[in-house]
Amino acid sequence: xxxxxxxxxxxxxxxxxxxxxxxxxxxxxxxxxxxxxxxxxxxxxxxxxxxxxxxxxxxxxxxxxxxxxxxxxxxxxxxxxxxxxxxxxxxxxxxxxxxxxxxxxxxxxxxxxxxxxxxxxxxxxxxxxxxxxxxxxxxxxxxxxxxxxxxxxxxxxxxxxxxxxxxxxxxxxxxxxxxxxxxxxxxxxxxxxxxxxxxxxxxxxxxxxxxxxxxxxxxxxxxxxxxxxxxxxxxxxxxxxxxxxxxxxxxxxxxxxxxxxxxxxxxxxxxxxxxxxxxxxxxxxxxxxxxxxxxxxxxxxxxxxxxxxxxxxxxxxxxxxxxxxxxxxxxxxxxxxxxxxxxxxxxxxxxxxxxxxxxxxxxxxxxx
Numbered sequence: 631x632x633x634x635x636x637x638x639x640x641x642x643x644x645x646x647x648x649x650x651x652x653x654x655x656x657x658x659x660x661x662x663x664x665x666x667x668x669x670x671x672x673x674x675x676x677x678x679x680x681x682x683x684x685x686x687x688x689x690x691x692x693x694x695x696x697x698x699x700x701x702x703x704x705x706x707x708x709x710x711x712x713x714x715x716x717x718x719x720x721x722x723x724x725x726x727x728x729x730x731x732x733x734x735x736x737x738x739x740x741x742x743x744x745x746x747x748x749x750x751x752x753x754x755x756x757x758x759x760x761x762x763x764x765x766x767x768x769x770x771x772x773x774x775x776x777x778x779x780x781x782x783x784x785x786x787x788x789x790x791x792x793x794x795x796x797x798x799x800x801x802x803x804x805x806x807x808x809x810x811x812x813x814x815x816x817x818x819x820x821x822x823x824x825x826x827x828x829x830x831x832x833x834x835x836x837x838x839x840x841x842x843x844x845x846x847x848x849x850x851x852x853x854x855x856x857x858x859x860x861x862x863x864x865x866x867x868x869x870x871x872x873x874x875x876x877x878x879x880x881x882x883x884x885x886x887x888x889x890x891x892x893x894x895x896x897x898x899x900x901x902x903x904x905x906x907x908x909x910x911x912x913x914x915x916x917x918x919x920x921x922x923x924x925x926x927x928x929x930x931x932x933x934x935x936x937x938x939x940x941x942x943x944x945x946x947x948x949x950x951x952x953x954x955x956x957x958x959x960x961x962x963x964x965x966x967x968x969x970x971x972x973x974x975x976x977x978x979x980x981x982x983x984x985x986x987x988x989x990x991x992x993x994x995x996x997x998x
Contacts, residue, residue, distance in 0.1 A: 780997060835896060866899050902932055941972070
């Protein structure tokens with residue numbers, strides 16, 4: 631701590647977390663070899679190349695007693711010019727574009743230019759921290775997502791251009807008619823495939839208010855972007871919103887969903903909602919062989935035992951059960967709330983759902 635304080639007095643940026651990292655590095659390498667002590671500090675305490683000389687002098691003065699501690703003049707940092715990248719391809723800017731933006735060509739080595747992509751920043755930003763303008767931009771970016779679907783085999787057969795698993799006698803006879811009854815060509819058939827049904831159940835209770843509208847937009851994208859998708863909302867009751875989300879206008883679809891869901895921003899009874907889903911739709915066929923995605927933070931006011939039982943029933947008929955929790959990206963997150971803890975044993979994967987990037991990752995997981 632004394633050495634970090636000495637560096638800080640010389641003008642180096644050494645925040646407390648860096649000091650802790652330096653202490654952990656010293657504990658790992660030990661104090662027996664000066665080289666290890668030097669590089670432990672060099673790797674944790676020095677952030678700019680121009681600070682290396684200052685670090686070397688103070689290291690010798692503090693650790694090796696080679697120099698007397700005296701005031702050190704630190705060179706002023708390079709001026710930084712930050713430019714927002716508005717290009718769709720996020721590619722590096724050309725020299726002509728830099729000259730046009732600045733209006734002049736500064737001497738080499740005196741200006742450090744940094745550029746960042748607004749889209750990349752918004753893609754990882756938490757929905758709850760976005761401004762209205764940023765949310766509007768995220769809605770535009772979200773419209774580019776495409777949800778594929780994993781395929782499953784059916785009991786039907788389809789014609790196969792190459793040698794399939796079974797001979798197709800009917801097509802073989804039809805082809806033989808063209809050659810006066812002689813079967814010169816044999817036709818084959820193979821197992822037909824179709825996309826698995828996707829079932830989305832979105833929690834719209836009060837605890838999900840910062841994320842509910844963005845997740846419902848994701849549901850709208852799924853319903854209008856592919857076939858065999860069913861969407862429901864969960865709160866104090868279960869509401870089927872597939873028809874409301876079938877409109878191509880996302881704003882109008884969201885307004886219709888808000889009007890059709892009476893328990894928006896209300897309480898949460900996940901066990902009761904899943905029980906109704908299993909009884910009316912899920913176990914009877916809607917969830918059989920389907921990929922079921924539950925978007926919820928797991929806060930439940932109902933009986934956790936009933937939620938665990940309904941999740942068990944759902945896992946027996948569904949192909950996969952995914953749980954999307956927007957709070958999973960929070961530092962120090964642990965699935966300790968009783969609703970989520972009761973559901974996890976019957977969940978195939980626990981995913982994040984707080985940003986556009988996390989929803990894109992969810993789309994990739996669904997398409998496996």
